[in-house]
Amino acid sequence: MGECLKALWRRGVYDAEILRSEVDAAGYDIVFECRGVVRHFQLKSSYSGAKTAQQKLSNKLREKRSGCAIWMRFDPVTLILGPFYWYGNPPGRKMDDLSKAFRKAKHTKGNSLGIKLERANSYAVPRQFFRELRTIDDVVTALFGKFSPTS
16 A cells, blocks of 8 residues: 555655555455545455465455455565556446356365355456556556546
């Protein structure tokens, strides 16, 4: 979030707010508002070189006007961020219904019988359905659209 704020500041945008969810029941981790655009999103991460091929996303994000997910990769030694992967629509558009395109996600641990049960309202979204974003500036543009320092 700090990197996103720095990218906004470089654009001359100083009126941004960041809120975080205290409980994971609503399907989002962060609420980020800038210039009238409100984004609820899940934040996912994995280290560079990880074999992670998908992320479990909550379909509750669809209830929010501009719900989305950001999956960031990071270097495990230097902690340098990037690339980033984006799942969502432009500002103001609801996220597509995950239940129509993806299979239900399962818990990572089995129950007492060793059976991995499905997670409620959660879907496994493969990486090829995320759009790759190379820089944090690309992430900010995906979140809020393009605007000039004076807009």
